[in-house]
Amino acid sequence: xxxxxxxxxxxxxxxxxxxxxxxxxxxxxxxxxxxxxxxxxxxxxxxxxxxxxxxxxxxxxxxxxxxxxxxxxxxxxxxxxxxxxxxxxxxxxxxxxxxxxxxxxxxxxxxxxxxxxxxxxxxxxxxxxxxxxxxxxxxxxxxxxxxxxxxxxxxxxxxxxxxxxxxxxxxxxxxxxxxxxxxxxxxxxxxxxxxxxxxxxxxxxxxxxxxxxxxxxxxxxxxxxxxxxxxxxxxxxxxxxxxxxxxxxxxxxxxxxxxxxxxxxxxxxxxxxxxxxxxxxxxxxxxxxxxxxxxxxxxxxxxxxxxxxxxxxxxxxxxxxxxxxxxxxxxxxxxxxxxxxxxxxxxxxxxxxxxxxxxxxxxxxxxxxxxxxxxxxxxxxxxxxxxxxxxxxxxxxxxxxxxxxxxxxxxxxxxxxxxxxxxxxxxxxxxxxxxxxxxxxxxxxxxxxxxxxxxxxxxxxxxxxxxxxxxxxxxxxxxxxxxxxxxxxxxxxxxxxxxxxxxxxxxxxxxxxxxxxxxxxxxxxxxxxxxxxxxxxxxxxxxxxxxxxxxxxxxxxxxxxxxxxxxxxxxxxxxxxxxxxxxxxxxxxxxxxxxxxxxxxxxxxxxxxxxxxxxxxxxxxxxxxxxxxxxxxxxxxxxxxxxxxxxxxxxxxxxxxxxxxxxxxxxxxxxxxxxxxxxxxxxxxxxxxxxxxxxxxxxxxxxxxxxxxxxxxxxxxxxxxxxxxxxxxxxxxxxxxxxxxxxxxxxxxxxxxxxxxxxxxxxxxxxxxxxxxxxxxxxxxxxxxxxxxxxxxxxxxxxxxxxxxxxxxxxxxxxxxxxxxx
Numbered sequence: 001x002x003x004x005x006x007x008x009x010x011x012x013x014x015x016x017x018x019x020x021x022x023x024x025x026x027x028x029x030x031x032x033x034x035x036x037x038x039x040x041x042x043x044x045x046x047x048x049x050x051x052x053x054x055x056x057x058x059x060x061x062x063x064x065x066x067x068x069x070x071x072x073x074x075x076x077x078x079x080x081x082x083x084x085x086x087x088x089x090x091x092x093x094x095x096x097x098x099x100x101x102x103x104x105x106x107x108x109x110x111x112x113x114x115x116x117x118x119x120x121x122x123x124x125x126x127x128x129x130x131x132x133x134x135x136x137x138x139x140x141x142x143x144x145x146x147x148x149x150x151x152x153x154x155x156x157x158x159x160x161x162x163x164x165x166x167x168x169x170x171x172x173x174x175x176x177x178x179x180x181x182x183x184x185x186x187x188x189x190x191x192x193x194x195x196x197x198x199x200x201x202x203x204x205x206x207x208x209x210x211x212x213x214x215x216x217x218x219x220x221x222x223x224x225x226x227x228x229x230x231x232x233x234x235x236x237x238x239x240x241x242x243x244x245x246x247x248x249x250x251x252x253x254x255x256x257x258x259x260x261x262x263x264x265x266x267x268x269x270x271x272x273x274x275x276x277x278x279x280x281x282x283x284x285x286x287x288x289x290x291x292x293x294x295x296x297x298x299x300x301x302x303x304x305x306x307x308x309x310x311x312x313x314x315x316x317x318x319x320x321x322x323x324x325x326x327x328x329x330x331x332x333x334x335x336x337x338x339x340x341x342x343x344x345x346x347x348x349x350x351x352x353x354x355x356x357x358x359x360x361x362x363x364x365x366x367x368x369x370x371x372x373x374x375x376x377x378x379x380x381x382x383x384x385x386x387x388x389x390x391x392x393x394x395x396x397x398x399x400x401x402x403x404x405x406x407x408x409x410x411x412x413x414x415x416x417x418x419x420x421x422x423x424x425x426x427x428x429x430x431x432x433x434x435x436x437x438x439x440x441x442x443x444x445x446x447x448x449x450x451x452x453x454x455x456x457x458x459x460x461x462x463x464x465x466x467x468x469x470x471x472x473x474x475x476x477x478x479x480x481x482x483x484x485x486x487x488x489x490x491x492x493x494x495x496x497x498x499x500x501x502x503x504x505x506x507x508x509x510x511x512x513x514x515x516x517x518x519x520x521x522x523x524x525x526x527x528x529x530x531x532x533x534x535x536x537x538x539x540x541x542x543x544x545x546x547x548x549x550x551x552x553x554x555x556x557x558x559x560x561x562x563x564x565x566x567x568x569x570x571x572x573x574x575x576x577x578x579x580x581x582x583x584x585x586x587x588x589x590x591x592x593x594x595x596x597x598x599x600x601x602x603x604x605x606x607x608x609x610x611x612x613x614x615x616x617x618x619x620x621x622x623x624x625x626x627x628x629x630x631x632x633x634x635x636x637x638x639x640x641x642x643x644x645x646x647x648x649x650x651x652x653x654x655x656x657x658x659x660x661x662x663x664x665x666x667x668x669x670x671x672x673x674x675x676x677x678x679x680x681x682x683x684x685x686x687x688x689x690x691x692x693x694x695x696x697x698x699x700x701x702x703x704x705x706x707x708x709x710x711x712x713x714x715x716x717x718x719x720x721x722x723x724x725x726x727x728x729x730x731x732x733x734x735x736x737x738x739x740x741x742x743x744x745x746x747x748x749x750x751x752x753x754x755x756x757x758x759x760x761x762x763x764x765x766x767x768x769x770x771x772x773x774x775x776x777x778x779x780x781x782x783x784x785x786x787x788x789x790x791x792x793x794x795x796x797x798x799x800x801x802x803x804x805x806x807x808x809x810x811x812x813x814x815x816x817x818x819x820x821x822x
Contacts, residue, residue, distance in 0.1 A: 002042035009038040010051050018559040021110065024552065028059035062548070073544040080543070081531055083606050098375045098449030100520055101441050106587075106626045107520040109557040109595035113575035113584060116630060121638040122440040128186035132719070135166040136193050140721040140728075143198040146483040153338040155201060163201075164236025169208040172215060177230035184376075184442035188384040188435060192719045195388025196395075197728065199493045202385045203339040207285045208233065211370075211377035211501070213240040213294045213318055213357075220316075220358040220369055229292065229318070242294035243281035243344045244370070250503070254367060260315065262301040265350050273305055274352040275317075281344040283500075288331050288342045293319045295344075296370065299363050306360060314366035317355045325349040337493040371449070374501065378452035379438035382497055386463035387435040389490055390428045391720040392730060393470040396486055397424055398706035398713070399733040401473055403740050403792045408751060410744075411473065412707045415696070420469040422699030425706040426651035427462045428716055430628055433652075434459060437631035450519060453511040454624045457504050460497040467491045482799025486729050509613035512620030517598050520623075523550035524602065550599075557596040558683055564589035565686045577641060580633060583653055587629055590660050593684045594622045597667060600680060604673055615670060621663035625656040632656075644712040647701035651694040661691040709738055729795065736791045743788045746781045764789065 013034040017027040032055055039048025062068055105111040124132065142159050155163075163169065171187050173179025182190075187209055195202035208214055214233050217226055232238040249256040258279035264271055279297055287293070299315040301307065319326055329343035353360045357369070401412035401421060411417045438455040441448040471478045471491050478487040498504045502511065518525050526546040533539035564571075569589035574581045598619060601609055609616065629652075636642075636649050664684060671677040694702075705712045721728060724735040750767075753759065753776045759767040768782045777785070 002044040003047045005042050006035065006039045006044040006047045006051065010035045010055070015559050015563070018552075018556045019563055021552070021556045024059070024062055024548070028055065028063065031055055032059075065544075068548070069540055069544045073547055074540060076547060077530075077540060077543050080527065080547075084528060084531065098372060098447040098519070101444075101446050101448055101451060102630060103448075103450050103454075103516065103623065103627050104520040104522070106591050106623060106630065107516065107595055107598065108522060109553070109560055109592040111588065111591050111630075116634055117575060117637055119440065119444070119634070122185045122436060122443065124186055124189060125183070128182055128189070131180070131182075131186070132189055132193065135162075135168075136190050137721070137723065139163065139166075139168070139201070140193060140197045141723065141725050142727075143194075143201055144483075144727045145198045145200075145486075145489060148198055148200050149336055149338060149489055150481075153333075154340070155204060159201070160236075163205065167234055167236075168205045169236050169239075170214075170234030171205075172209045172218070173230050173234045174218075177226065177234060179230065179234040184380055184439040185436070188380055188387075188439040189719045191381065191384035192388035192391065192435070193721050195385045196392040196720045196730075199337050199385065199389070199490065199496075200339045202388060203285065203337070206381040206385060207242075208240050210381040211244075211373050212242040213292060215373050215376065216242075216294065216316060216357050216369060217318075219373065220362060220365075222359045225318070225357070225359075233292075238291045239286055239289050240292050240294060241284050241286040241290035241344070242296075243279070243284045243287070244296045245283045246279070246281050254314065256296060256298060256314070258295075258297040260297050260299045260317075260351075262299065262303065262305045262312075262353075264305070267350070267352070272352055274350050275299065275355075277317075277319075277346050277349040277351055279344070279346050283332065283341060284344050285339060285341050287328050287344050288340045290328065291321045293321065293326065293328075293344055294357075295319055296366055306363060309364070313364035314370070315363050316357045316366040316369055317351060318357055319346075319349075319351055319355060323349060323351060334496050335492045336489060337496060372447055375447050375449040375452040376442055378456040378501055379442050379448050382501060383431075383435040383438060383455040383459040386459040386497055387428075387431050388720070389463050389494075390424070390431050390466045391717055392486070393424055393466045393490070394428050394706050394713070395717050395720055395722060395734055396730040397421065397470045397473050398708075399730070399737045399740075400477070400795065401703075402707040402737060403733070404477075404796055410707075412703060417473055418700055418703040419696075420473050421703035421706055422651060422694070424466050424469050424473075425648060425702040425716065426655060426694065426699075427466055429645075429648040430632055430652040430656065431459050431462050431466075432716065432718070433631040433635040434628050436635060437627075450512065450516045450623075451627060453502075453507050453515065454627050456501060457507045457512065458624055458628060460494075461504060464494045464498060467494045477796060477798055480798035480800075482801070484729060484794075484797060484799050508620055509617040510610075512624060513598075513616045514610060514620075516620065516623050517602060517616075521595075521598065523547075523553060554596070554599045554603075557592045557599065560592035561589070561596045562683045562686060564592060565684060568690065576633065576637075579641075579646065580636065580649075583629070583633060586657055587626060587633075590622065590626055590657070590664070593664055594619065594626065596683060597622075597664065597680060600676060601667075601671065604676055612672075615667055618663045618667035618670075622660050622667075625660040625663070629653055629656045639715065642711065642715070644705075644710065645715065647698060647705060648712060648716065651698050651702045654692070654694045654698070658691045658693045661689050665689055708741055709734075732791075733795050736788070736795075739784060739788050740792065743784050746777055746785055749776055749781075750785065 010031055013031045014027065017030055032052060035048055035051045035055065039045060102116050105115060139162055142162060148155060167180050170179035171182045171190065175181040191202050191206055194205055213229065217229055229238060233240060246256055246258060260275040260277045262273065263276055264273055277297060279295060295317050297315060299312040300310055301312055302310055321328065325346055326349055327345045329345060332341045334341055356363055398421065401417055402410050404411045412421060434455050438448055438451050441451055467490050470487050474487050478485060481488050523546045527543060527550065530539055530543040530546060533542060569585040572585065572588065574584040574588065576584045601615060601619065605612060632649055632652055636645060639645065668677050668680045668684065706716065722731045722734050724731040750771055753771060754767065758774060758776065759770045761767050761770055768786060771777045772779055772782050
């Protein structure tokens with residue numbers, strides 16, 4: 001027993017040091033001291049001596065730094081250099097672009113929550129609030145989605161003029177150039193509110209404020225380019241588009257076949273150095289009406305007119321629509337959401353070097369420019385539009401489920417519908433928190449490469465799930481398209497957001513963990529960068545520090561993962577209040593598990609990991625859910641820890657943790673080196689999988705929140721357009737909702753009398769009169785029931801049409817004639 005106690009004490013001391021990430025020196029002192037004390041007290045002297053020898057054999061070589069570097073780090077440096085895959089120039093640029101925010105803490109295995117919670121609460125300025133309550137409110141009142149999607153296949157002319165007049169295209173352009181100079185949060189809020197009314201309008205406003213000429217000019221343009229274009233872009237005098245995607249490369253700018261060749265050409269009698277451009281682009285939003293085209297292409301300089309290099313690399317230019325030879329094709333028609341979208345082509349177009357964004361010295365820097373700007377675009381545009389859509393799903397589906405009756409009950413009372421309502425409410429809470437978090441990161445000056453990929457993927461995927469649930473709850477009401485249908489177009493348009501700025505399959509399997517594992521890891525990038533240091537001694541010293549920091553980091557995460565696993569993440573100091581402390585502890589546990597698995601997967605598989613896309617995708621899911629859960633907790637803190645929001649937070653948090661668990665389990669079970677997988681399973685899931693999805697009881701509370709007016713529902717519907725105008729069916733539904741709820745107890749009294757056969761009349765109005773005469777209900781209650789019934793009838797009704805109304809005015813034969821003429 002004394003031998004066992006001595007060994008156990010040494011192990012506990014080692015584990016405690018690893019858990020708390022003590023230094024190597026502290027570990028050596030603590031472990032040796034504990035071994036001495038326990039060995040002497042238990043009289044296990046032989047065991048004590050053996051343990052001390054082992055501890056000294058480990059500690060002394062590691063603590064004697066010159067010896068460690070020469071005998072341990074130097075051989076490992078050679079081995080590391082051989083097995084580490086060489087990063088391509090484009091991969092290196094992608095890794096260096098952007099910044100690391102709180103997502104880096106989630107890779108640490110021991111997040112510093114104060115870094116998150118001390119971030120300022122994101123808020124709109126008075127000017128931004130006035131814009132949201134003024135021009136944005138007015139614009140929403142002008143949007144008739146049926147007119148836009150079916151009758152015009154475009155925004156009405158007066159809407160286009162309003163957008164330009166009030167500088168909706170200039171939200172990100174500073175005031176010095178005539179723009180609005182809004183924050184990213186305001187940009188997000190505007191898009192969310194527009195998206196609750198029209199995906200076409202939201203997309204139209206999003207593009208000029210996202211990846212495109214304005215943003216590229218702001219970051220990289222010359223003063224001359226900024227002064228010329230930005231004031232025109234701000235007021236809609238110039239309409240921009242950005243041509244990146246082509247038939248053979250998608251959004252992969254590194255593989256685009258479009259090219260330009262530097263050459264001389266006589267222009268207006270003057271020999272001019274410029275470029276001959278050849279390109280074929282598609283899916284370009286705003287292209288059909290654009291006056292200036294941003295273009296991505298690969299630039300070559302075979303005559304070395306600009307320097308020694310022939311292949312200059314990806315380059316960006318701005319081409320006026322009037323450029324000879326520039327062809328803007330006919331419109332695409334993306335799933336009945338008719339935002340302006342079409343192809344752009346050019347063959348042997350000559351453009352002067354002054355069209356290069358930033359000027360000739362920026363030739364070849366296009367990939368870096370795109371990577372840095374894409375992260376901001378993904379962080380705002382797509383997540384915001386998706387968030388606006390899901391907020392409207394909460395408003396419309398919650399109200400409809402309370403109004404629609406089946407078997408004498410509101411369909412919201414049925415458990416199957418309740419399950420869908422819970423998903424709608426819980427995932428909307430998570431999506432809104434995620435969208436706010438990425439906008440806040442941009443406002444803090446970050447370029448959130450990894451969070452933007454997380455936000456784009458999960459906001460649009462959850463938008464798809466919520467749209468599906470909304471369709472199911474509405475049933476036939478959502479299937480019959482027409483002016484009264486506020487759900488069908490949203491369902492149709494969901495795949496558009498899934499595909500743009502990198503299809504979601506690629507975003508999940510390649511980008512989130514692929515960038516996050518190296519960008520966010522505290523040591524991997526340092527180790528890789530050490531290889532590039534020219535001076536050997538500096539290279540060895542840098543690698544040594546990173547390597548042994550990494551080893552300690554890995555041991556610590558293994559211990560933390562195991563300890564937090566066997567204790568159910570119920571120990572240790574944690575952030576938050578009495579309600580949320582358990583949530584922070586769970587995140588601590590899975591942060592350690594993520595860091596452990598990421599280290600192990602990268603260490604064992606090396607460069608092969610990037611080809612194991614399903615493994616990368618699952619680890620990316622873990623990082624995503626940890627980030628989303630963190631964003632939700634920050635939102636909860638920023639809103640004053642409202643008790644009314646707790647069911648929403650709890651549902652969304654448990655959903656994230658269950659998905660985290662399943663992603664980790666899937667990654668470990670499919671890891672190809674089975675002994676390593678078995679060890680990881682013991683360390684990560686010592687008692688098996690214990691997380692469960694949100695309970696039915698919790699789901700019932702969430703469904704109750706979104707089907708009745710209240711402060712939690714109001715916060716969930718922040719920035720949704722709910723003004724009860726003629727063009728806003730959901731706004732009018734929400735105006736009626738309090739009366740619907742007030743009428744429910746009256747309906748129960750009335751229904752009881754109906755079932756008892758107290759009425760002789762067959763029609764509803766006659767039965768109401770009889771009920772009043774019989775004293776079942778009073779006159780005011782009868783008036784309430786009549787008002788609710790008439791109001792609800794409008795909202796459960798669907799449209800019908802004459803055949804001529806549905807027939808296109810242009811036949812296929814007409815289209816063929818137009819095409820032949822073109």
